Amino acid sequence: MDYRPEVTGRLTELWEGRETGILKDSPEIYNRYRTEAFSEFLRLGIPDRKNEAYKYTNLEKSFGHRYEQYFSPKPGDFREAERFHCEVEDLDVWNMVLLNGFFPRGDEGLAMLPGGIWVGSMKAAARQFPSLVEKHYNKYAQNENDGLVPLNTALATDGLFLYAPKNTVNTKPIQIVNLLHSTQDIFAQDRNLVVVEDGAQMSLLVCDHAISPQHYLTNTVTEVYVGRNARFEIIRVQNQHNDSGKITHTFIHQERDSFASSNNITLHGGLVRNATWHRLNGENAETHSYGLFLADKHQHIANFVKVDHAAPNCNSTQLFKGVLDENASGAFNGRIMVHKDAQKTNAFQSSNSIIMSDTARMDTKPQLEIYADDVKCSHGATVGQLDENALFYLRSRGIDAREAKLMLMFGFAHDVIKNIPIEALRERIDNLVLQRLRGELSRCASCAIQCN
Amino acid sequence: MQTEFLIQIKDLKASIDNKEILKGLNLEVKPGEIHAIMGPNGSGKSTLANVLTGREIATVTAGTVTFEGKNLLEMSPEERAREGIFLSFQYPIEIPGVSMVNFMKTAINEQRKHRGLEPLSASEFLRQMREKKELVEIDSALTNRSVNEGFSGGEKKKNEIFQMAMLEPRLALLDETDSGLDIDALRIVANGVNKIRRPDTSVIVITHYQRLLDYIVPDYVHVLYDGRIVRSGGPELALTLEERGYDWIKKEADVSEETWTTDQK
Numbered sequence A: 001m002d003y004r005p006e007v008t009g010r011l012t013e014l015w016e017g018r019e020t021g022i023l024k025d026s027p028e029i030y031n032r033y034r035t036e037a038f039s040e041f042l043r044l045g046i047p048d049r050k051n052e053a054y055k056y057t058n059l060e061k062s063f064g065h066r067y068e069q070y071f072s073p074k075p076g077d078f079r080e081a082e083r084f085h086c087e088v089e090d091l092d093v094w095n096m097v098l099l100n101g102f103f104p105r106g107d108e109g110l111a112m113l114p115g116g117i118w119v120g121s122m123k124a125a126a127r128q129f130p131s132l133v134e135k136h137y138n139k140y141a142q143n144e145n146d147g148l149v150p151l152n153t154a155l156a157t158d159g160l161f162l163y164a165p166k167n168t169v170n171t172k173p174i175q176i177v178n179l180l181h182s183t184q185d186i187f188a189q190d191r192n193l194v195v196v197e198d199g200a201q202m203s204l205l206v207c208d209h210a211i212s213p214q215h216y217l218t219n220t221v222t223e224v225y226v227g228r229n230a231r232f233e234i235i236r237v238q239n240q241h242n243d244s245g246k247i248t249h250t251f252i253h254q255e256r257d258s259f260a261s262s263n264n265i266t267l268h269g270g271l272v273r274n275a276t277w278h279r280l281n282g283e284n285a286e287t288h289s290y291g292l293f294l295a296d297k298h299q300h301i302a303n304f305v306k307v308d309h310a311a312p313n314c315n316s317t318q319l320f321k322g323v324l325d326e327n328a329s330g331a332f333n334g335r336i337m338v339h340k341d342a343q344k345t346n347a348f349q350s351s352n353s354i355i356m357s358d359t360a361r362m363d364t365k366p367q368l369e370i371y372a373d374d375v376k377c378s379h380g381a382t383v384g385q386l387d388e389n390a391l392f393y394l395r396s397r398g399i400d401a402r403e404a405k406l407m408l409m410f411g412f413a414h415d416v417i418k419n420i421p422i423e424a425l426r427e428r429i430d431n432l433v434l435q436r437l438r439g440e441l442s443r444c445a446s447c448a449i450q451c452n
Numbered sequence B: 001m002q003t004e005f006l007i008q009i010k011d012l013k014a015s016i017d018n019k020e021i022l023k024g025l026n027l028e029v030k031p032g033e034i035h036a037i038m039g040p041n042g043s044g045k046s047t048l049a050n051v052l053t054g055r056e057i058a059t060v061t062a063g064t065v066t067f068e069g070k071n072l073l074e075m076s077p078e079e080r081a082r083e084g085i086f087l088s089f090q091y092p093i094e095i096p097g098v099s100m101v102n103f104m105k106t107a108i109n110e111q112r113k114h115r116g117l118e119p120l121s122a123s124e125f126l127r128q129m130r131e132k133k134e135l136v137e138i139d140s141a142l143t144n145r146s147v148n149e150g151f152s153g154g155e156k157k158k159n160e161i162f163q164m165a166m167l168e169p170r171l172a173l174l175d176e177t178d179s180g181l182d183i184d185a186l187r188i189v190a191n192g193v194n195k196i197r198r199p200d201t202s203v204i205v206i207t208h209y210q211r212l213l214d215y216i217v218p219d220y221v222h223v224l225y226d227g228r229i230v231r232s233g234g235p236e237l238a239l240t241l242e243e244r245g246y247d248w249i250k251k252e253a254d255v256s257e258e259t260w261t262t263d264q265k
């Protein structure tokens, strides 16, 4: 039976109570899009497997669950977030903690980091930089493809705002620790906006942690504008638990001569789907999409990537790897679209997975749409076991079979990890991945909180 | 019971996909001896190396292999390595993402654990790496890379001997270590082997050319043909083979096989 009408009904109830709910303390800049977005959501619905982009991903377990609380945290919940502190020793970052996608000190206004980057809540951003927000908000997110994006546009109330004005450079990476904590099962939606203006640089690390055992579902939309000659890096570390669902949609819009990279490291999570959209909107821009996941039990990890080459002379890479064990399943859907005028495009895509059990499963689907004639595009996908010859080579030097397998899996994963641009983090992730591959509980040692 | 042999191979038979490749092979090697095994392509030389190191491409169907008095065929590949068997691969494997340093550190420490020794300290390990790299004149940058990844043919062979130097085996099997090497590289590799060898280290050199044997001088030379050792002799046998090729050996062997099968009837 289709579970969706009931869920849509529940969401519609929320929508109908908007006058006293969502709309009440939300700025008009955000409210103006809500009505149209909600009807778009009703038109598209919660994606099912008839949707090409969700062909291998079943959302029922996450969306069909009856959550006790929707969208907004209670004030009392924030105390937990304030107690949190990150223990990564060598990770030199500006650190901020969000709770279920929300800024604990929501209405306190934006803060400026040394170097000139603004950070704070979306609500505060609408007050402090109304014309900037107006210029960028909801301009890059695609509300017409996937029902979960307009659902977010219609009903998300707050989230993170980051703004690097022209030529500002963040002196240290910004780390956002997004805690999922609640005494109830919750469905949270956060909406984020990142603006990196011409010549500016920003490096952003987002760590997702579920710190209490409740059921969670998060539907996150993040819009990123990368101006001319600007640079933006985002690294996501997802370490949640088997009853948590995490859906992200990240839209990265790049102007000429810009650089962007996205790195999704999924260590744990019941259902994770990361959609990363890259739009190369100006000449000579470069973009990289990386992903690594480790999955076991009944976890499902999906990566969806779309790289839109809308201008000539741009380069893009997609490199995704996964290790699947037990009954885990994974999906990779990578699209490259080269528009008619995007001559001299270089686009590369690769997806490789290792299957450790007879019951694990991986589906990959590359899609190339090329309308220009002078382009270099390549794609390749492998799904397989560990290389027996390599395994024997290691064993023939006295390394036992278990350790040799670990080394090979680690080597496989490191190929993605090595692209993480922050050294201390790279080492940390190497470590976490090793721990995870060894079957030791991968609680993020860095975060001092036990999640399992 | 102590045996005077380091390794003793008796009537060894092995098949690949039900096709018999080794057809009753006998070989005994004492500590410190160098044996060369020569023979035309496809005669089973690499298969012998695989069987001795535990690679499961071939299945042993008969015979015994005793190494320092222990049943070698019962051991896993890693146990054999820890007992002191080392194979320099004919085709070394590339392993992306596994660094040479991590690989060697793990290998050495597993071996030390087996011998009841503490892991090497980081500084001692690096000192040994440096020293052994010089021995085979391997480019320092190579050991900072992933195992064999992007190495040239010659570099891969040098890397095998470098690993041999690090692991200090009791018995080294060199499977066509000379192939793909120019004369300078050949000399470096061969001299490397000679420097690594302690008086009681035994070596089985598999090759079908004589030129490596100018540097690593064997005590015995055996000719492997069609899964059997059909002739054994001293170093002069290698020279004869160099001059006369393998055809006369093949003919002789095929004739004696015929006689033998006729006798059976």
Ligand SMILES: Nc1ncnc2c1ncn2[C@@H]1O[C@H](COP(=O)(O)OP(=O)(O)O)[C@@H](O)[C@H]1O
Binding pocket: B016, B017, B021, B039, B040, B041, B042, B043, B044, B045, B046, B047, B048, B057
């Ligand atoms: N992996 C394999 N699968 C099937 N046959 C093999 C394999 N390896 C070797 N053989 C066969 O075994 C025989 C001996 O091969 P090999 O031991 O490699 O010979 P050599 O090293 O003396 O050239 C050959 O006939 C070869 O075709």
Ligand SMILES: [Mg+2]
Binding pocket: B045, B046, B047, B090, B175, B176
């Ligand atoms: Mg061979």
